[in-house]
Amino acid sequence: MSKYDDASWHYGGDFPEGLPSKNGATHTGMFLNWCIHNNLHSEEMKEDFKDEIESLKRREITGAEFLLEVCDGKFTEHELNDLGNSFAKDYYVDETDFADKFSSFATDYINIFDNKAEESDYEYETFYHIEDTYENYDLMKLAIDHRFEEWKEYKNLN
Secondary structure, eight states: OOEEEEHHHHHSTTOOTTSOGGGGGHHHHHHHHHHHHTTOBOHHHHHHTHHHHHHHHTTSSOHHHHHHHHSTTEEEGGGBOHHHHHHHHHHTSSSOHHHHHSOOHHHHHHHHHHHHHHHTTOOOSSGGGSOOOHHHHHHHHHHHHHHHHHHHHHTTOO
16 A cells, blocks of 8 residues: 555654644645545545545545544545545655646645745745644645646546
8 A cells, every 4th residue: 555645754753843743644634625625535435434534625624634633644546535645645655747747736736835935924934834724725626626627627527
């Protein structure tokens, strides 16, 4: 089983002091949240974590909280269905043909929050200082929606 991301990869090593380790899951949680809201999660996830998925959809928990509590901080092929995995392999993973032509999730994430900070005359200290909020998720949601439409055209799925 292929692993896309793991929160422990982020909060180990050069992770900023003073930040909660949860911040290492913020970006991945936003992507997984989007996948679940767009029915790209696996049948096993739907069956095994129905209540947690409903809590996520009602915005009672964030994607990072879901990732840490349900997936032990790991984002793997197991969480997604075939369409979700195909999209994640082209967009969430860096340095793919799709990412080279359009963008990757990480690039979009950084650019969106750098632009948001700049508009407020602010600068994020690091990638990990981006807050795990639904306001921020909603910004990423728009970007992922757009990339998903581009990806479907790229893959001739429309």
